[in-house]
Amino acid sequence: MDPSATATKDRERLTRERVIDAAITVMDSEGLDSVTMRRVAREVGVEAMSLYNHVHDKDDLLQGVCERIMASYEFPDGYDDWVDRAKAGARSWRRLLQAHPDLLRLFAEMHGPAPSSPESLRPTEFALTMFREAGLADRDVVQAFHAFGGYIQGFVMMEAGSIKERHEDAFIGAEIPEEAFPTLAAVSHHWADCDPDEQFEFGLDLMIRGLQAKVAADSTDSLAE
Amino acid sequence: MDPSATATKDRERLTRERVIDAAITVMDSEGLDSVTMRRVAREVGVEAMSLYNHVHDKDDLLQGVCERIMASYEFPDGYDDWVDRAKAGARSWRRLLQAHPDLLRLFAEMHGPAPSSPESLRPTEFALTMFREAGLADRDVVQAFHAFGGYIQGFVMMEAGSIKERHEDAFIGAEIPEEAFPTLAAVSHHWADCDPDEQFEFGLDLMIRGLQAKVAADSTDSLAE
DNA sequence: GAGGATATGCGTACGACGTAAGTGTGTCAA
DNA sequence: TTGACACACTTACGTCGTACGCATATCCTC
Numbered sequence: 469m470d471p472s473a474t475a476t477k478d479r480e481r482l483t484r485e486r487v488i489d490a491a492i493t494v495m496d497s498e499g500l501d502s503v504t505m506r507r508v509a510r511e512v513g514v515e516a517m518s519l520y521n522h523v524h525d526k527d528d529l530l531q532g533v534c535e536r537i538m539a540s541y542e543f544p545d546g547y548d549d550w551v552d553r554a555k556a557g558a559r560s561w562r563r564l565l566q567a568h569p570d571l572l573r574l575f576a577e578m579h580g581p582a583p584s585s586p587e588s589l590r591p592t593e594f595a596l597t598m599f600r601e602a603g604l605a606d607r608d609v610v611q612a613f614h615a616f617g618g619y620i621q622g623f624v625m626m627e628a629g630s631i632k633e634r635h636e637d638a639f640i641g642a643e644i645p646e647e648a649f650p651t652l653a654a655v656s657h658h659w660a661d662c663d664p665d666e667q668f669e670f671g672l673d674l675m676i677r678g679l680q681a682k683v684a685a686d687s688t689d690s691l692a693e
Numbered sequence: 694m695d696p697s698a699t700a701t702k703d704r705e706r707l708t709r710e711r712v713i714d715a716a717i718t719v720m721d722s723e724g725l726d727s728v729t730m731r732r733v734a735r736e737v738g739v740e741a742m743s744l745y746n747h748v749h750d751k752d753d754l755l756q757g758v759c760e761r762i763m764a765s766y767e768f769p770d771g772y773d774d775w776v777d778r779a780k781a782g783a784r785s786w787r788r789l790l791q792a793h794p795d796l797l798r799l800f801a802e803m804h805g806p807a808p809s810s811p812e813s814l815r816p817t818e819f820a821l822t823m824f825r826e827a828g829l830a831d832r833d834v835v836q837a838f839h840a841f842g843g844y845i846q847g848f849v850m851m852e853a854g855s856i857k858e859r860h861e862d863a864f865i866g867a868e869i870p871e872e873a874f875p876t877l878a879a880v881s882h883h884w885a886d887c888d889p890d891e892q893f894e895f896g897l898d899l900m901i902r903g904l905q906a907k908v909a910a911d912s913t914d915s916l917a918e
Numbered sequence: 919g920a921g922g923a924t925a926t927g928c929g930t931a932c933g934a935c936g937t938a939a940g941t942g943t944g945t946c947a948a
Numbered sequence: 949t950t951g952a953c954a955c956a957c958t959t960a961c962g963t964c965g966t967a968c969g970c971a972t973a974t975c976c977t978c
Contacts, residue, residue: 518927576798596876610883615896622847651821658835671840674903681902743956
């Protein structure tokens with residue numbers, strides 16, 4: 469009788485949050501292609517059209533998914549050296565991308581503007597601040613951000629995507645004419661048995677080293693002026 | 694009368710090649726979402742189902758699109774120094790990705806195995822050979838390939854994708870609480886007016902410098918042994 | 919309580935999509 | 949001429965996102 473004591477109904481009230489969570493669950497367990505309005509609705513025990521009371525359309529739902537995931541980024545702390553902090557931040561970002569393998573596809577497929585909520589901007593702010601503390605000029609901070617972000621996302625894409633499988637299939641299957649692709653044949657065995665983590669660190673080192681050299685060059689420039 | 698002289702009919706015969714070309718045309722002009730069997734069929738003046746005489750299914754068509762585009766990669770030549778060759782190759786790869794803005798999405802969305810035709814493997818072979826000539830160990834050749842490939846693809850993704858728009862919208866629109874994101878606010882003006890080419894070169898330099906340092910370190914290591 | 923306003927879930931329907939299956943028509947070999 | 953074959957077309961099914969309208973549950977005002 470008391471309307472405030474019992475739930476509004478037997479079932480729990482649907483909220484935008486619950487819809488987004490369901491979408492993430494479906495995406496991570498069954499892939500982005502399975503994230504349909506009908507499937508997500510089933511996940512929360514509702515019909516497809518009911519979702520539209522909480523999201524404007526499917527793009528809005530996907531936007532919400534992006535923001536929620538971005539907000540789950542784990543910031544590294546406890547590192548004094550910016551190099552260590554940069555590496556930890558990069559690993560954390562990679563971990564997030566790996567935890568949601570279709571996130572990059574989602575980024576690529578979203579039609580509307582990318583999320584600009586405070587939550588999803590915090591990782592950007594963190595990275596920028598870090599590069600600034602490393603001693604880069606503001607202009608180079610932006611460029612370093614692009615370079616790092618690009619590398620990490622690109623690497624994870626190549627790692628998780630089809631590139632690796634292609635080469636496993638192609639190389640292990642040995643369908644390639646060796647004489648036409650001698651280098652490919654020579655190094656192919658490194659593809660399968662290379663530790664992905666190690667590969668990631670390799671590129672990370674490359675970028676850090678380059679950045680250190682840049683910082684050093686800049687400081688000598690400014691001394692020479 | 695002579696059967697070989699005239700075409701089989703008024704219209705030109707449909708071929709797999711023509712179908713793939715039409716798909717690329719549609720993709721580049723109207724986006725990947727518009728690449729539907731019906732739309733591609735219309736492009737070649739035919740009904741949708743007729744395409745299935747030349748491609749096994751839609752994935753097969755997209756696979757063909759990938760291979761054809763990969764085969765259009767322009768190899769740099771005339772560079773003696775591997776650094777110059779690496780940069781030229783990277784720029785060429787970026788140019789190809791820019792010429793087909795939805796290619797990366799296509800890579801990400803393809804279900805079947807990635808293309809492993811000789812044509813589409815030649816760029817890989819080229820890059821591997823280059824790194825090898827730079828003096829890297831076979832193991833590091835593979836890793837450098839991943840690092841470089843990752844960087845380029847990631848950069849183009851961030852460049853063409855929504856990231857740039859997001860920041861333009863968000864920064865120019867100044868919707869961000871400045872006190873919460875001080876660094877973001879401080880460097881934001883560099884986002885819009887930074888030359889993308891310059892940004893690309895920046896990251897490229899980072900990777901090259903890192904690689905040079907790696908090569909140098911390796912060679913001193915081997916001397917020390 | 920009574921009754922209207924609002925919020926929210928459901929059912930139906932439409933035009934896209936990929937494609938399975940069957941039908942017709944042109945070309946060529948015999 | 950005739951049979952086989954290649955290939956384009958037609959129809960149809962189950963999926964998708966979602967516009968539209970209806971039903972009900974909750975809340976506000978009297």
